[in-house]
Amino acid sequence: xxxVSQSPSNKVTEKGKDVELRCDPISGHTAxxxxxxxxxxxxxxxxxxxxxxxxxxxxxxxxxxxxxxxxGSVSTLTIQRTQQEDSAVYLCASSSTRLAGGxxxxxxxxxxxxxxx
Amino acid sequence: AQTVTxxxxxxxxxxxxxxxxxxxxxxxxxxxxxxxxxQPPSRQMILVIRQEAYKQQNATENRFSVNxxxxxxxxxxxxxxxxxxxxxxxxCASLGEYxxxxxxxxxxxxxxxxxx
Numbered sequence: 233x234x235x236v237s238q239s240p241s242n243k244v245t246e247k248g249k250d251v252e253l254r255c256d257p258i259s260g261h262t263a264x265x266x267x268x269x270x271x272x273x274x275x276x277x278x279x280x281x282x283x284x285x286x287x288x289x290x291x292x293x294x295x296x297x298x299x300x301x302x303x304g305s306v307s308t309l310t311i312q313r314t315q316q317e318d319s320a321v322y323l324c325a326s327s328s329t330r331l332a333g334g335x336x337x338x339x340x341x342x343x344x345x346x347x348x349x
Numbered sequence: 350a351q352t353v354t355x356x357x358x359x360x361x362x363x364x365x366x367x368x369x370x371x372x373x374x375x376x377x378x379x380x381x382x383x384x385x386x387x388q389p390p391s392r393q394m395i396l397v398i399r400q401e402a403y404k405q406q407n408a409t410e411n412r413f414s415v416n417x418x419x420x421x422x423x424x425x426x427x428x429x430x431x432x433x434x435x436x437x438x439x440x441c442a443s444l445g446e447y448x449x450x451x452x453x454x455x456x457x458x459x460x461x462x463x464x465x
Contacts, residue, residue, distance in 0.1 A: 291450070
């Protein structure tokens with residue numbers, strides 16, 4: 233597609249439920265990031281996918297968080313047993329290559345606003 | 350630890366005037382890139398301007414320019430002839446190899462209000 237697409241745009245879930253957030257990067261982009269933006273905070277790194285390499289999961293805050301990227305394209309971020317502190321905007325970004333990310337920046341999606349009640 | 354600091358939570362500027370947003374960063378890396386992103390209410394982060402750390406010349410993009418002071422680790426954004434459409438959250442970010450991960454480190458943002 234022309235841009236990075238994220239779905240759903242907004243998600244309200246009950247505490248303890250599992251949620252899946254989806255990111256469709258720009259076609260052909262090998263680098264993909266997930267970030268979390270809490271109210272009044274900057275963006276917090278969660279996970280980084282680069283091509284067929286093992287993902288860098290060092291930013292995931294707990295084992296309730298996981299992510300996968302199928303076929304080097306679509307990525308899904310899963311949060312199990314959601315807690316109220318998980319409420320945030322989850323942003324996905326992609327770049328054609330790691331080098332291109334530095335040269336041109338990353339293209340971000342519009343995010344998913346997750347509200348845990 | 351690598352950090353990016355934006356000390357101005359909110360700024361206001363009169364339409365057509367000039368405003369400068371401050372950003373300082375702390376990194377031990379020699380190879381990194383610096384960015385300013387704009388986030389309107391749509392939530393999508395939009396690239397405003399970027400700077401390679403190894404280049405001394407300040408980047409300029411139309412009404413947007415930066416003052417990059419590498420020794421002071423300062424990277425401020427100047428917006429000239431401010432327009433109503435410039436109103437948004439502005440985030441300063443550093444992209445590089447941090448703690449073994451190639452990633453962005455973002456500041457906490459500055460909300461810019463443009464007054465008609």
